[in-house]
Amino acid sequence: MIPRRMYVLTMVICVGAGVVAASSLAYSVPGGPIPVVLLAALVLVTENFAFQLPVAGSVSLSFAAAYAAMVYSGPAAAIVVALAASTNIEEIRSGKPLVLRLYNAGQLSFASGIAAMVYLSAGGRQLALGPGDLGSTLAAALLAAVVFYAANVVLVSLAASTLTGRSPRSLLRELGFLSYGSSLLVLALLGLLIGYLLAVSSWLGLVILVLPFYAARRTFRVYVELTEAYTSTVRSLVTAIEAKDPYTRGHSERVADYAHRLAEHMGLPKNEVDLIERAALLHDVGKIGISLDTLVSPERLTPDEVNAIRQHPALGSDLVADVEFLSDIVDIVRHHHERCDGTGYPDGLVGERISVPARILAVADAYDAMTSDRAYRPRMTETQAREELLRVAGSQLDGEMVGRFTDLLGRDQTGQAPA
Amino acid sequence: MSAFTVKQGQAANVRAVVLLGALVAAGTAASLWTAGRLPGASFDVGATTGFAIAFLAARLLTLQLPQGDRVRVTLVVGLVALCLRGTGEVLVAASTAALIDFAVRASQSGGAVPVDRLTDLVRGVAVLALLTPWQLLAHPLLATSTASDVVLVLGIAMGISYAVLDVMTIAAQRWATCGPSILEGAVSLVRPLGSVYMVHVAMAAVTLRVYPALGAWGLAIALLLTLILQNSFNLYLRIRRAYAQTIRALAHAAELDRPQDVGHAERVADLAIAVGREGGLSSKELERVGYGALLHDVGRIGYDGDDVDSTHPARGAEIVEAVPFLEGVAPVIRHHCETDGDAVPQGAVIVGVCCRYDRLRSQVGVQAALERLQAEEQGRRLRAATVLASIVRRGSGSFDLNEGQL
Numbered sequence: 001m002i003p004r005r006m007y008v009l010t011m012v013i014c015v016g017a018g019v020v021a022a023s024s025l026a027y028s029v030p031g032g033p034i035p036v037v038l039l040a041a042l043v044l045v046t047e048n049f050a051f052q053l054p055v056a057g058s059v060s061l062s063f064a065a066a067y068a069a070m071v072y073s074g075p076a077a078a079i080v081v082a083l084a085a086s087t088n089i090e091e092i093r094s095g096k097p098l099v100l101r102l103y104n105a106g107q108l109s110f111a112s113g114i115a116a117m118v119y120l121s122a123g124g125r126q127l128a129l130g131p132g133d134l135g136s137t138l139a140a141a142l143l144a145a146v147v148f149y150a151a152n153v154v155l156v157s158l159a160a161s162t163l164t165g166r167s168p169r170s171l172l173r174e175l176g177f178l179s180y181g182s183s184l185l186v187l188a189l190l191g192l193l194i195g196y197l198l199a200v201s202s203w204l205g206l207v208i209l210v211l212p213f214y215a216a217r218r219t220f221r222v223y224v225e226l227t228e229a230y231t232s233t234v235r236s237l238v239t240a241i242e243a244k245d246p247y248t249r250g251h252s253e254r255v256a257d258y259a260h261r262l263a264e265h266m267g268l269p270k271n272e273v274d275l276i277e278r279a280a281l282l283h284d285v286g287k288i289g290i291s292l293d294t295l296v297s298p299e300r301l302t303p304d305e306v307n308a309i310r311q312h313p314a315l316g317s318d319l320v321a322d323v324e325f326l327s328d329i330v331d332i333v334r335h336h337h338e339r340c341d342g343t344g345y346p347d348g349l350v351g352e353r354i355s356v357p358a359r360i361l362a363v364a365d366a367y368d369a370m371t372s373d374r375a376y377r378p379r380m381t382e383t384q385a386r387e388e389l390l391r392v393a394g395s396q397l398d399g400e401m402v403g404r405f406t407d408l409l410g411r412d413q414t415g416q417a418p419a
Numbered sequence: 420m421s422a423f424t425v426k427q428g429q430a431a432n433v434r435a436v437v438l439l440g441a442l443v444a445a446g447t448a449a450s451l452w453t454a455g456r457l458p459g460a461s462f463d464v465g466a467t468t469g470f471a472i473a474f475l476a477a478r479l480l481t482l483q484l485p486q487g488d489r490v491r492v493t494l495v496v497g498l499v500a501l502c503l504r505g506t507g508e509v510l511v512a513a514s515t516a517a518l519i520d521f522a523v524r525a526s527q528s529g530g531a532v533p534v535d536r537l538t539d540l541v542r543g544v545a546v547l548a549l550l551t552p553w554q555l556l557a558h559p560l561l562a563t564s565t566a567s568d569v570v571l572v573l574g575i576a577m578g579i580s581y582a583v584l585d586v587m588t589i590a591a592q593r594w595a596t597c598g599p600s601i602l603e604g605a606v607s608l609v610r611p612l613g614s615v616y617m618v619h620v621a622m623a624a625v626t627l628r629v630y631p632a633l634g635a636w637g638l639a640i641a642l643l644l645t646l647i648l649q650n651s652f653n654l655y656l657r658i659r660r661a662y663a664q665t666i667r668a669l670a671h672a673a674e675l676d677r678p679q680d681v682g683h684a685e686r687v688a689d690l691a692i693a694v695g696r697e698g699g700l701s702s703k704e705l706e707r708v709g710y711g712a713l714l715h716d717v718g719r720i721g722y723d724g725d726d727v728d729s730t731h732p733a734r735g736a737e738i739v740e741a742v743p744f745l746e747g748v749a750p751v752i753r754h755h756c757e758t759d760g761d762a763v764p765q766g767a768v769i770v771g772v773c774c775r776y777d778r779l780r781s782q783v784g785v786q787a788a789l790e791r792l793q794a795e796e797q798g799r800r801l802r803a804a805t806v807l808a809s810i811v812r813r814g815s816g817s818f819d820l821n822e823g824q825l
Contacts, residue, residue: 131632134632134633134634134636138636186643186644186647189640189643189644190644192640193625193629193633193637193640193641193644196629196632196633196637197625197628197629199632200628200629200631200632202568202571202628204568204571205568205571205624205625205628205629208571208575208621208624208625209621209622209625211617211621212614212617212618212621212622212648213648215614215617215618216614216618216648216651216652219614219651219652219655220651220654220655222655223651223654223655223658226655226658226659226662226744227658229743229744230658230661230662230665233662233665233742233743233744233745234665234669236738236741236742237665237666237669237738237742238669240717240720240738240741241669241672241673241717241720243720285668285669285672286672288672288673288675288676288720315675319668319671319672320668322664322667322668322671323661323664323665323667323668324660324661324664325657325658325660325661325664325665326661326665
């Protein structure tokens, strides 16, 4: 449900945009309507393919066009293009509430109108009137980009906090407005180039300039898709390979889930959580090389066999080291059998010398091993396993992490109880 | 030179040196010829330094190709420099930047400098020198008609010739150090590098067009945008490489408990790609052949029933079908043990033959294995076996097995 405050806010911003639009009429519109109309048409097309820049964040190419309209012919043109930019066919089709679309249109025209006026009063020159002094134009253009950024960020986080009821400050931090700023700066430079191409009326140049951006956008989208699918690809391959051992089938996948949740629960940043999840998926990759007979043997293992099993973290990390993309998880895989008291293997590291991700992985791994059947013993119940975890906390496993993990398990149980 | 990392024979060495010498000679001749005809030769230290910095900035972002080599594309800077500055200034700026870049990297790697890095540096400057005759056309044109789109056409024409020359010389260098033929090498470079060159050419043309209004700022802005766009291609290449290496590592891990098989999948992949390339498969098909070969025995894992030889292709195909990234690979695995038939894709035929060859080779050696293979097989498999035999005989040891083309 959209809070009533949002309607009030939308009304205010629309009135504000109206005032800005009315005062923009006081400025001349050099260059005539044709370039502005064409830019607006360009934006209508590109806006329906949300544009992502590798700098991070999702910024629409239409900002570059609105910015070009601003430096080329002033506030009125900038507002027209910004309005075109906020008309997203996909949003209309998917039934995004009218009030949100209105708010978006209002804040975009308000921000671009204000930025354009700042540009002109700071000594910027409408490029349709001729190039003018380069230094002052660049300085004013930079200032205008900053003004647009500030207005846009404030208005967006205001709406977001009204909708979600969270403080604007925490939203600011979460939405990554810094990387948004750098993307915006890049697009402002693109807009400036477009403005200059319009000023020398080079339509061919405009096409030549936009083409590589289009190609880069497509490539970048494939990149994002592949990156998102990477972990799931590793997951399905590892699951398939692991299927050889009836006792550890699904182990890596479950450990990955436990480790992921524990890392999240401990408040680690998202990229580190992803890292731990990948390491967990691959932590036993070195075991694939140990013969099946050793793994499923119900008898006591010979010293040689124990030795073979003890090789698996080092072997696994060697295998993972062949993948440049996974260089960050090599050590995690290597150290998932280290123990806090220094009696683990292969390096016998003590306490804090074992990295946080490796300690997280060790807890998740131990818990899943205890709660699944082994050839030489049946599985423990969850309560038994939790008690066992607490018993070895501080000696084998990191005490704090065991605490957090049992927290998490306890929460699961109370969550499940009513159902 | 202590770190003279040449794996190949003496002949390849001589070929590489002769090629480089020819490039340098041609470049010197072209630039001297141009410099003699270009009016108003002067040397502006400030502008040269500026372009050297721009060259250096463009060199910072290297592109790592799927084949593993690193390429630096500085086309946008080189082209603009050719159009705006004198012959000497362009070459001095480019070689200064290349030398600084080289020195920095050499000091980072503790003084050990691979010789191919040095030859690539010389190649880059030689290409620029070979392009200097364009200046005779560009300079008068830019002096008279700055305000027309003719400049864009000029920029694109120059850019295309620059890109073609760049790609062809890189491919020639690879051929000289006994890689694939020049044309094949060039084609395999176009796929990953084509978009990057397009970005550079487009940005260079636009920079020339707005130069009268924006001056050096135009080049700075265009360079920044070029690097950012290029980075998105770099990220893309990087994630593709991540997939390729991950699948390679997992295929390797899956072999470890069958000691007689260790390295089998990788050898089959390298052979199958070589055979497929010779047979004119598209790069997409080649990729499927490569992944199919790496994973062709994945259905054997954890299953040691008596029927494993006949059932592992279907089990392997099922595993792979669940992975979206490996779309199109499942048929290669499913049919790799079949003798022939309409449903068998060419990739499966190739993988099957290469797999059979590798098994025979480990039992009876290279020559006997090739002979047995050609006696046993028929139809499409025989044709693939013939291609394989010619590759193995021609190039035994001449291509790096660890350098798959994935």
